[in-house]
Amino acid sequence: xxxxxxxxxxxxxxxxxxxxxxxxxxxxxxxxxxxxxxxxxxxxxxxxxxxxxxxxxxxxxxxxxxxxxxxxxxxxxxxxxxxxxxxxxxxxxxxxxxxxxxxxxxxxxxxxxxxxxxxxxxxxxxxxxxxxxxxxxxxxxxxxxxxxxxxxxxxxxxxxxxxxxxxxxxxxxxxxxxxxxxxxxxxxxxxxxxxxxxxxxxxxxxxxxxxxxxxxxxxxxxxxxxxxxxxxxxxxxxxxxxxxxxxxxxxxxxxxxxxxxxxxxxxxxxxxxxx
Amino acid sequence: xxxxxxxxxxxxxxxxxxxxxxxxxxxxxxxxxxxxxxxxxxxxxxxxxxxxxxxxxxxxxxxxxxxxxxxxxxxxxxxxxxxxxxxxxxxxxxxxxxxxxxxxxxxxxxxxxxxxxxxxxxxxxxxxxxxxxxxxxxxxxxxxxxxxxxxxxxxxxxxxxxxxxxxxxxxxxxxxxxxxxxxxxxxxxxxxxxxxxxxxxxxxxxxxxxxxxxxxxxxxx
Numbered sequence: 256x257x258x259x260x261x262x263x264x265x266x267x268x269x270x271x272x273x274x275x276x277x278x279x280x281x282x283x284x285x286x287x288x289x290x291x292x293x294x295x296x297x298x299x300x301x302x303x304x305x306x307x308x309x310x311x312x313x314x315x316x317x318x319x320x321x322x323x324x325x326x327x328x329x330x331x332x333x334x335x336x337x338x339x340x341x342x343x344x345x346x347x348x349x350x351x352x353x354x355x356x357x358x359x360x361x362x363x364x365x366x367x368x369x370x371x372x373x374x375x376x377x378x379x380x381x382x383x384x385x386x387x388x389x390x391x392x393x394x395x396x397x398x399x400x401x402x403x404x405x406x407x408x409x410x411x412x413x414x415x416x417x418x419x420x421x422x423x424x425x426x427x428x429x430x431x432x433x434x435x436x437x438x439x440x441x442x443x444x445x446x447x448x449x450x451x452x453x454x455x456x457x458x459x460x461x462x463x464x465x466x467x468x469x470x471x472x473x474x475x476x477x478x479x480x481x482x483x484x485x486x487x488x489x490x491x492x493x494x495x496x497x498x499x500x501x502x503x504x505x506x507x508x509x510x511x512x513x514x515x516x517x518x519x520x521x522x523x524x525x526x527x528x529x530x
Numbered sequence: 531x532x533x534x535x536x537x538x539x540x541x542x543x544x545x546x547x548x549x550x551x552x553x554x555x556x557x558x559x560x561x562x563x564x565x566x567x568x569x570x571x572x573x574x575x576x577x578x579x580x581x582x583x584x585x586x587x588x589x590x591x592x593x594x595x596x597x598x599x600x601x602x603x604x605x606x607x608x609x610x611x612x613x614x615x616x617x618x619x620x621x622x623x624x625x626x627x628x629x630x631x632x633x634x635x636x637x638x639x640x641x642x643x644x645x646x647x648x649x650x651x652x653x654x655x656x657x658x659x660x661x662x663x664x665x666x667x668x669x670x671x672x673x674x675x676x677x678x679x680x681x682x683x684x685x686x687x688x689x690x691x692x693x694x695x696x697x698x699x700x701x702x703x704x705x706x707x708x709x710x711x712x713x714x715x716x717x718x719x720x721x722x723x724x725x726x727x728x729x730x731x732x733x734x735x736x737x738x739x740x741x742x743x744x745x746x747x748x749x750x751x
Contacts, residue, residue: 345536368634427654473597485601485603486601513603513604514603514604514605514607514608514742515608516604522604524604525603525604526603526604526605526606527535
């Protein structure tokens with residue numbers, strides 16, 4: 256992640272379109288006819304979708320269906336992948352994030368990401384959470400302290416680490432590390448949180464904590480989660496999108512998808528009959 | 531769905547069908563015992579009730595296990611929900627067969643043929659059997675059309691039941707000595723009417739399972 260942030264610093268064009276990145280009000284996302292290629296391979300074949308603010312949307316589908324590629328479009332994580340090419344529009348609160356003048360660093364303040372495997376920096380717990388603020392150039396210690404505490408509280412980690420903030424983040428358990436990564440994301444007060452299989456490496460207790468957290472965070476953020484766990488998708492999301500070979504097969508309320516999906520392909524997938 | 535879950539689902543489907551056949555047989559035998567005044571046959575129905583109860587518990591238990599172990603969704607979830615509810619309705623149907631049989635064992639009264647005729651008893655029974663046939667086809671072949679046929683037929687039962695009071699009143703006025711027989715047959719007619727309602731519930735659950743359509747509490751043609 257550090258490497259990626261360094262790369263983004265090369266783009267110095269100020270982005271006024273994605274303004275007020277620290278306002279942390281949940282954002283609406285509109286996707287219009289998005290197509291993605293990796294060289295000659297078409298990974299996303301023209302997707303339209305609208306994601307409402309303050310909702311949890313789950314992306315499901317078999318491996319290689321394009322759901323992670325699609326998720327990574329929202330904070331332009333695919334920009335540096337060899338052979339990546341994209342067409343279409345992705346609008347965040349009405350502003351196209353793929354316009355040439357968009358400052359990707361600013362965009363990523365607004366669109367945070369949590370990965371499959373917890374990836375804390377080899378620094379203290381405090382430094383991990385404060386990292387995003389510091390690279391933004393914020394030096395006010397009181398402000399940073401307050402933000403770190405708030406983020407750790409939001410991530411439901413504060414009580415467990417408040418007396419050991421100087422301890423190495425690497426000494427935390429896997430579940431704690433993942434909540435730390437969520438706190439690190441929350442510290443810069445994004446409006447959207449992307450999660451790419453955030454609990455696939457965690458035990459059931461840690462998974463339940465992250466799921467509870469997602470439910471609570473929905474009040475303030477728009478959350479999109481990629482998951483291979485059908486029960487997780489049905490437990491925590493408001494909307495579910497089913498992808499198959501680069502296409503969006505069905506996108507509906509989660510309760511509809513898991514009780515009476517419209518498409519046979521969706522039913523076959525969620526009932527474990529293919530995929 | 532994984533192979534094992536598919537297998538368990540099939541076993542549950544078979545148990546549901548077995549319960550349906552058993553309950554149909556219970557109603558058939560109870561009615562025959564009632565008409566022919568055959569207390570041995572009535573005893574058989576009463577004894578078979580324990581088999582019905584055991585199968586009821588087995589199905590309930592298997593549904594619980596299926597829900598806990600395989601986390602069914604969509605059509606699989608509707609299937610389990612339908613089997614659970616159908617099982618409950620069938621067990622109630624069997625209870626009515628048991629109740630009719632108890633009348634025969636507990637009360638030594640033969641029903642006069644003219645009374646059975648004026649109360650359209652045979653028509654009522656045949657309608658129930660025809661409804662049973664419809665839900666059996668619907669269940670086995672996932673045939674929603676067959677399930678829908680029972681709604682109209684249930685109205686026939688309702689009508690006979692609604693008329694029965696006036697018919698009985700008339701018959702008693704003609705011959706007050708038949709009062710004990712009329713009370714008995716009135717009880718059976720009430721049970722038949724209730725069996726019709728329960729078969730209708732089963733049809734509704736089959737439709738829900740196959741088409742995800744909730745037809746419960748809706749006007750049906």
